[in-house]
Amino acid sequence: MGxxxxxxxxxxxVRARVEDALATSEPVxxxxxxxxxxxxxxxxxxxxxxxxxxxPFADFLRNPQGSLHGGVIATVMDISMxxxxxxxxxxxVTIEMQMRFFRPVNGPSxxxxxxxxxGRRIVHLESHLYDEQGRLCASATASWHRLDTDSQSQxxxxxxxPGNT
Amino acid sequence: MGxxxxxxxxxxxVRARVEDALATSEPVxxxxxxxxxxxxxxxxxxxxxxxxxxxPFADFLRNPQGSLHGGVIATVMDISMxxxxxxxxxxxVTIEMQMRFFRPVNGPSxxxxxxxxxGRRIVHLESHLYDEQGRLCASATASWHRLDTDSQSQxxxxxxxPGNT
Amino acid sequence: MGxxxxxxxxxxxVRARVEDALATSEPVxxxxxxxxxxxxxxxxxxxxxxxxxxxPFADFLRNPQGSLHGGVIATVMDISMxxxxxxxxxxxVTIEMQMRFFRPVNGPSxxxxxxxxxGRRIVHLESHLYDEQGRLCASATASWHRLDTDSQSQxxxxxxxPGNT
Amino acid sequence: MGxxxxxxxxxxxVRARVEDALATSEPVxxxxxxxxxxxxxxxxxxxxxxxxxxxPFADFLRNPQGSLHGGVIATVMDISMxxxxxxxxxxxVTIEMQMRFFRPVNGPSxxxxxxxxxGRRIVHLESHLYDEQGRLCASATASWHRLDTDSQSQxxxxxxxPGNT
Numbered sequence: 001m002g003x004x005x006x007x008x009x010x011x012x013x014v015r016a017r018v019e020d021a022l023a024t025s026e027p028v029x030x031x032x033x034x035x036x037x038x039x040x041x042x043x044x045x046x047x048x049x050x051x052x053x054x055x056p057f058a059d060f061l062r063n064p065q066g067s068l069h070g071g072v073i074a075t076v077m078d079i080s081m082x083x084x085x086x087x088x089x090x091x092x093v094t095i096e097m098q099m100r101f102f103r104p105v106n107g108p109s110x111x112x113x114x115x116x117x118x119g120r121r122i123v124h125l126e127s128h129l130y131d132e133q134g135r136l137c138a139s140a141t142a143s144w145h146r147l148d149t150d151s152q153s154q155x156x157x158x159x160x161x162p163g164n165t
Numbered sequence: 166m167g168x169x170x171x172x173x174x175x176x177x178x179v180r181a182r183v184e185d186a187l188a189t190s191e192p193v194x195x196x197x198x199x200x201x202x203x204x205x206x207x208x209x210x211x212x213x214x215x216x217x218x219x220x221p222f223a224d225f226l227r228n229p230q231g232s233l234h235g236g237v238i239a240t241v242m243d244i245s246m247x248x249x250x251x252x253x254x255x256x257x258v259t260i261e262m263q264m265r266f267f268r269p270v271n272g273p274s275x276x277x278x279x280x281x282x283x284g285r286r287i288v289h290l291e292s293h294l295y296d297e298q299g300r301l302c303a304s305a306t307a308s309w310h311r312l313d314t315d316s317q318s319q320x321x322x323x324x325x326x327p328g329n330t
Numbered sequence: 331m332g333x334x335x336x337x338x339x340x341x342x343x344v345r346a347r348v349e350d351a352l353a354t355s356e357p358v359x360x361x362x363x364x365x366x367x368x369x370x371x372x373x374x375x376x377x378x379x380x381x382x383x384x385x386p387f388a389d390f391l392r393n394p395q396g397s398l399h400g401g402v403i404a405t406v407m408d409i410s411m412x413x414x415x416x417x418x419x420x421x422x423v424t425i426e427m428q429m430r431f432f433r434p435v436n437g438p439s440x441x442x443x444x445x446x447x448x449g450r451r452i453v454h455l456e457s458h459l460y461d462e463q464g465r466l467c468a469s470a471t472a473s474w475h476r477l478d479t480d481s482q483s484q485x486x487x488x489x490x491x492p493g494n495t
Numbered sequence: 496m497g498x499x500x501x502x503x504x505x506x507x508x509v510r511a512r513v514e515d516a517l518a519t520s521e522p523v524x525x526x527x528x529x530x531x532x533x534x535x536x537x538x539x540x541x542x543x544x545x546x547x548x549x550x551p552f553a554d555f556l557r558n559p560q561g562s563l564h565g566g567v568i569a570t571v572m573d574i575s576m577x578x579x580x581x582x583x584x585x586x587x588v589t590i591e592m593q594m595r596f597f598r599p600v601n602g603p604s605x606x607x608x609x610x611x612x613x614g615r616r617i618v619h620l621e622s623h624l625y626d627e628q629g630r631l632c633a634s635a636t637a638s639w640h641r642l643d644t645d646s647q648s649q650x651x652x653x654x655x656x657p658g659n660t
Contacts, residue, residue, distance in 0.1 A: 008192065009187070009190070009198055011187045014183060014187060014198075015183065018179060018180065018183050022174070022176045022179060025174070027173065027227070027229055027231065028229055029229050032227065032228060032229045032234075033174055033224075033225045033226075033227070034225070034226065034228075034234055034236065034237070037225075059198075060198045060199070060202075061198075061199065062192070062197065062198070063197060063199075064192055064193055064194050064197045065256075066192065069197075069199055069240065069243075070239075070240075070243045070259055070262070071199065071236060071237070071239050071240025071241070071243050071244070072199070072236070072240070074235075074236050074239035074240065074243070074262075074264075075234065075235075075236025075237070075239065075240070076236070078234075078235045078236050078239070079236070091230075093266070094235055094266050095265070095266065096263060096264060096265045096266065097235070097239075097263070097264050098261060098262070098263040098264075099239075099261060099262050099263075099264075100260070100261045101258070101259050101260065101261065
């Protein structure tokens, strides 16, 4: 197994990223394997109740056309909203999410999440993804169902199953 | 660096998956790195003009609550629709995608994409994700912008930049 | 006040429609004023758990370009899904709705609603609008929040306030 | 046919509204029949490139539960975005629109539209609806397809058919 580049992807870079993710991941918010594989940095602005998720660029995240894959963008946006919900309201599961794509992303990006409507049961959020030049490249809105307010009828197993609402 | 399990994730399984993806990926539809890392199998029903994308389950794809991460589901659905567009119409870029989550996924799944409205410029598609028991776990609808019908004003560079419409 | 046509709209047709709606409307499902003004006919297929809402065409429903206004389409689709929820599950309020427009509508249309995922708390539905030739002209998907399963914490007033979740 | 109230709706108020709409409507932006029936006032902030659409409350716009019908909200939001597109970019047709409902509306409201991404072919917009107390009651995002940039291949008839893309 050599370390020669494969279609622009340097195998050693991928292997180092994977080993780091294996060594540092835990099944908790902010540190689960996919978040570590993407090398995300999640920070919070507690006064404004916002999250910022930073995503470094990596060749292995490209789509067939060469820019950051839309599924990776969806993953990062989902994380920016889920972490926000978890920190300021309660654990919740995604009901639906809509994503809009404005520009291809070809470098580091950051994703800013904020609450649109923090309802007692249903929470609406939005997230914006910017590139290094500060240009808006994608946006997302989503609704989540809070698990705390229906606690009487939730079993622990159900609580652990996102989406099962 | 040992191969002992980390939070339910077997490092050897992850490493084998990564090496296979490095060895078999190419920057083309169906074989780019992320599609290979997820070990996707894409098949087509040319008569019905449908795609089927099969996704094996893997521990490293779990969210903090333990089931398949919504971002992975988004990635697979996006691929099911992009491949469909590419095979039956033309290369196209995602304008927007909305995803709905019905049930958590905890095993292998398959995603079936079909055309809703194959317009000359704008294409609407939908995709449904089922678990091994055949239960509907998630659905997505999306619109894509075809790049072929505006060819006069598209430069090759623009064609290569998804979302830049 | 004459009955001469105003930009293609026959005032007498509008007045007759309004008088009929005033005479036949009640603040209940299927018979509230807007549903009567649009002259909707709502029918159900109880075996398949589907609704069909028929909308006659009228000149006063045109947009500035001359076809059926998207807001009217949204109204009819919302009704097709709300009535479905109400008949087969419980009263519920719309969390969100996404609509897709495929073709302009210039004549009578019908809207068919069905359940995508009848959850205990969150219900996902979809609706398709067809023209007289049976062509798919628009589609919608939506999620609704059921009010029955949270009955302990709902006051009658809250139940009467759609969207307040 | 008397003018006695029908389920909270004063027939004379409805008739006066209808006569005013018949007398003042024209098949143009801002003055077509539905916009006049809803008694909308559309204003623009040219510096910020925003629209504001004001909607007076009327009993005949209620849903079966008693608040402003979601289809009316959709109509007003669609108008706020279509007018924005028309004034600052070009005529365009709606590809899709997603609406989120946060609070029931029981009085006058105003809807503020702004451009999210004014692309050369695809335009993304958003709109927020506020009640008299300034509370956010609903939001919408949408994508529209501009008709000017594809002018070579558009026939006048196609231009007149929204959604036919």
